[in-house]
Amino acid sequence: MEQDRQRLPEGGIFYELDRHAAKVYIRDSLVRLQTGGPRPGGFVMARPFFCPGRTWGAKGGFSLGLFQIHVVTDGQKAAQELAEVVRKVAQAGADAVQLRYKAAPALELYRLAEQLLPVLDGTSTRLLINDRVDVALAVGAHGVHLAAKSLPVDRVRALLPAPMVVGRSVHSLEEALEAQRSGADYVTFGHVFTTRSKPGVPPRGPDDLRRIVESVDIPVLAIGGITPNNAAEAARTGCAGVAVIGAVMGHANPGAALSALARALEASGAAPAHPFRWPAS
Ligand SMILES: Cc1ncc(COP(=O)(O)OP(=O)(O)O)c(N)n1
Ligand SMILES: Cc1ncsc1CCOP(=O)(O)O
Ligand SMILES: [Mg+2]
Numbered sequence: 001m002e003q004d005r006q007r008l009p010e011g012g013i014f015y016e017l018d019r020h021a022a023k024v025y026i027r028d029s030l031v032r033l034q035t036g037g038p039r040p041g042g043f044v045m046a047r048p049f050f051c052p053g054r055t056w057g058a059k060g061g062f063s064l065g066l067f068q069i070h071v072v073t074d075g076q077k078a079a080q081e082l083a084e085v086v087r088k089v090a091q092a093g094a095d096a097v098q099l100r101y102k103a104a105p106a107l108e109l110y111r112l113a114e115q116l117l118p119v120l121d122g123t124s125t126r127l128l129i130n131d132r133v134d135v136a137l138a139v140g141a142h143g144v145h146l147a148a149k150s151l152p153v154d155r156v157r158a159l160l161p162a163p164m165v166v167g168r169s170v171h172s173l174e175e176a177l178e179a180q181r182s183g184a185d186y187v188t189f190g191h192v193f194t195t196r197s198k199p200g201v202p203p204r205g206p207d208d209l210r211r212i213v214e215s216v217d218i219p220v221l222a223i224g225g226i227t228p229n230n231a232a233e234a235a236r237t238g239c240a241g242v243a244v245i246g247a248v249m250g251h252a253n254p255g256a257a258l259s260a261l262a263r264a265l266e267a268s269g270a271a272p273a274h275p276f277r278w279p280a281s
Contacts, residue, residue, distance in 0.1 A: 067265040068095040068221060068241025068276045069258060070128070070188075074249045075101040079112055083119050085254045090125035092258035094248075095241070095276070098145050100130035113139040126278065128167065133159060142278075143167065143185070148175075153182035163279045169223075171204075176212045176220070184218060186276060188243050191224020192234060196246060198224065210237035219276040228257075231264035238273030241265070 071094045073082060086097050097120070099113055109132055117139065120127055126142035129135050133156050136144040143165030146153060150168075157166050168179040170187045179187045189212050193203050203224060213220045219240030226234060226242045234242055242261065251257035 065093075065266075066272055066275055067235060067262075068219070069261055069265070070094070070096040070098055070221060070241065070243040071248050071254075071258070072098045072100050072130070072223075072243050072245045074245050075103065077249070079115055082112065083115055085249065086116050086125075087119045088253075088255040089248060089258045090120050090123040092255035093262060094125045094258055095278075096126045096128050096142070098128040098130055098243070099141075100145070102131065106132060106135055109135045110139055113141060117141075126165075128165070136160075136164065145169070145188070146184075153179055153184045157183040165279065167221075170212070173212055173215055176216050180216045180218050186219040186221060186240065187212075187216065188221040188223045189239075190222060190243075192222045193225030193227075193230055195225035206233055206237050209234065209239060213238040213273050217274060219272065219274045221276075226261070228260040228264040231261050232268035232270070235265050235268035235270040238270070240272040240274055240276045 071086075071089050073086075077085065089097065097116065099109065099116065101109055101112065104112070109129070113127060113129060113135060116127055127139075128143045128145045129139070129141045130145045131147050131150045133144050133151060135141075137160065141164070144156060144160070145167040146156060147169050148171065150156075153166060153168050160166060165185040166183065167186045167188060168175075168182075168184040170176040170179055170189055176187050176189065189204070189209050191198050191201070191203050192206060192209050195203070206222075209220070209222055220238075221241050221243045222234040222237070222239045223243040225246075226244050227247045231242055242265070244261065247261060248254050248257045
């Protein structure tokens with residue numbers, strides 16, 4: 001942040017930040033304001049590139065970058081193609097890529113993760129590993145996402161250093177409360193909307209998502225059938241963001257798909273009830 005500073009004639013300092021640094025700065029400042037933490041050191045101005053004519057902040061809609069977008073891999077892509085998609089979504093500002101490849105042996109998952117970490121270098125996108133705590137630790141990922149049949153959250157929390165996050169998929173209020181009691185940093189609830197990943201299974205819907213958001217004190221991500229068309233509806237439940245497979249991994253232009261989701265979340269005018277906070281690494 002230091003290298004691009006200029007003193008303004010009006011007083012104050014102008015920092016030209018790249019897109020990721022700006023997003024992280026704005027988001028952290030807003031979280032601090034929302035949660036009563038120390039106030040940000042500077043006045044933050046954001047140019048609303050996606051919403052011309054709208055002045056953010058005027059009506060409490062200043063929520064740029066508060067919503068998480070986690071891209072979950074679909075386990076179908078070859079390593080080279082996966083790395084390319086990950087590069088694109090990281091450049092577009094994805095908060096996390098979750099490597100989910102349930103059929104892969106540990107070594108294959110490890111090699112994939114090892115290949116993805118340098119792709120994320122210099123971006124604000126974190127790497128999470130689905131289920132395999134050993135792989136997450138061995139490769140130095142930013143955290144682990146636990147499934148219903150994964151190891152218990154409290155045992156995993158005890159194994160991982162504090163900067164590594166532990167997330168857990170939940171499918172009911174009881175599971176969400178249990179995950180919170182056990183020390184999960186966040187939970188994911190779904191499937192919220194109809195999704196090809198769960199053919200024939202009725203979605204749980206945004207009302208159930210809202211009940212969970214209102215019952216726990218940790219961030220809740222929405223998953224299942226999330227697209228730019230329904231992301232705002234999810235955001236209005238107070239969830240902390242979304243996790244997606246198809247809308248991004250299945251898109252011909254994953255970067256553009258990620259940006260479309262981000263625009264839809266921000267344009268909802270909603271803010272997370274419990275914003276997601278990544279530990280300092
Ligand atoms: C962020 C996120 N949320 C939910 C899931 C789904 O979890 P899954 O790996 O399918 O595990 P269970 O549904 O069996 O608990 C995910 N992978 N990521
Ligand atoms: C892994 C998982 N868990 C609940 S829904 C889902 C799949 C989400 O995929 P999509 O974003 O394509 O609906
Ligand atoms: Mg599942």
